Amino acid sequence: MAEWSPWIIAIVLNKYLLYLAIAAGAGSVFVLMQNQTTELHQFSWRYGWYGSVLGLSLAVVDFFLQVGLFADAGWAGLVDSSYIAMIWDSPLGRQFVLRVLGFLILMLLIGWSWKQEQALQWLGLVAVLALSLLCFSCLQAGHTVEQAHWIHWALSAHFLIGLWWMGCLWPLALSCKRLEPVNLQQLMQRFGTIASFLVPILLVAGLALAYALTGTLHHLFTSPHGQLLLAKIALVTGLLGLAAYHKLNLVPQLTEPNRPQILQRSIYREMGIGLLVLLLTAVLSSVFGPAVLMNQ
16 A cells, blocks of 8 residues: 555546546547537537547646656656656556557547537547557556456456446536437437446456455455445446436436436436546555555
């Protein structure tokens, strides 16, 4: 477990915002791949492009925070050339390059779509590859860097699907006011169809990772990593319950009076829980190492 120094706190908060920036890009790409939801395109262009600009800035900030953490020399350590060279030649340097590349591709694709006022269509697949690159970059440094390859792939899929889910919530909530009920229902059904395929992958990957990184049931309840993981599982269970309620009850009734407003309020609650999940994820990946690595 890392100590809660000012550097660690800054790195955790920066990583949390970085997750939100990736989520914004993923949510934007989902909407911009839909040809029938032009009412949401203006928001989604801004959502994804400014999110990518923010993510690019946060990637730079994270690099220099890592320099400052290793230099341990106050503000002057941020620009220590010897530590900058050391971080650049480490996995953190590769992580920085992948993040910059991923966010630049997203900026170009979403910016092109915005300027042309067109949906992404097949270019959305390139955007998905950029998002995958960003999620894979999260595994280039940290507690899991020495883990087996299957853990890296499972974590990448887990990150990508989870951030896509969270990133879609804000556009979906806004669509409850901006779309006609019939168009809203179609959009929600498309989201539900994709989610019904991706969420089981998210769950299987998450459970496999929890088992691999926790080690034993004892560690799950006694280690800081395991206890935070239990809290995350509880929150994700709440998210799944809300998602099932939307899919099975609210979405089929969206053409009835007041149903879009009820769905919007419920999605905002889902967003609140999702923000807590991402915060726990940032803490787990930065401060509390897996129990199997802590010899507990």
